[in-house]
Amino acid sequence: MKLIRFCCAIAALIAAGIAQAGHELENRDLALGERLYAEQCAACHGTNLEGEPNWSQPNADGTFPAPPHDETGHTWHHDNGVLFTYTALGGQGAAEQWGITGFVSGMPGFGETLEDDEIWAILAYIRSTWSEDIQALQASRNPPHD
Numbered sequence: 001m002k003l004i005r006f007c008c009a010i011a012a013l014i015a016a017g018i019a020q021a022g023h024e025l026e027n028r029d030l031a032l033g034e035r036l037y038a039e040q041c042a043a044c045h046g047t048n049l050e051g052e053p054n055w056s057q058p059n060a061d062g063t064f065p066a067p068p069h070d071e072t073g074h075t076w077h078h079d080n081g082v083l084f085t086y087t088a089l090g091g092q093g094a095a096e097q098w099g100i101t102g103f104v105s106g107m108p109g110f111g112e113t114l115e116d117d118e119i120w121a122i123l124a125y126i127r128s129t130w131s132e133d134i135q136a137l138q139a140s141r142n143p144p145h146d
């Protein structure tokens with residue numbers, strides 16, 4: 001009996017930790033995110049987040065087409081910090097931040113054109129289109145942080 005209670009307490013703590021870790025995407029303005037997605041992202045990532053055709057095959061110049069943000073892509077494989085950095089700095093800027101030089105990317109940086117809150121709203125909108133299972137998986141990839 002005691003053991004069961006202990007396990008439940010641990011499970012609750014882990015669940016709380018995951019919720020805490022994914023907190024940047026909580027309570028965001030999803031309508032704003034949807035509008036900004038349509039204005040700023042849909043031209044490349046698709047109106048329905050479907051990405052460009054053959055997105056996993058490199059272009060002739062070695063860059064990649066824009067991947068989907070729906071469940072068929074790998075956006076949900078990344079933690080919130082990675083998604084934010086990629087959107088704010090663009091592919092090349094993010095790679096440089098992570099110590100990778102010489103990476104040529106078709107993903108522009110939006111840190112100059114969008115406020116931080118606007119980027120979070122877009123990412124929250126993208127997340128809101130995923131099933132609960134995928135949302136939970138993505139949340140589990142967010143290391144605990146303030």
Ligand code: HEC
Nearest residue numbers: 040041044064065066067074075083086087091105106107
């Ligand atoms: C000009 C085309 C273009 C626009 C506009 C664009 N992207 Fe991208 N994006 C790309 C490409 C191309 C990639 C593929 C990764 C690479 O080559 O760096 C990408 C990759 C990404 C990734 C990484 C996805 C992953 O699975 O690794 C995120 C996150 C992302 N974009 C978010 C956004 C958001 C949010 C917007 C709108 C604010 C946006 N992008 C607008 C072209 C674009």
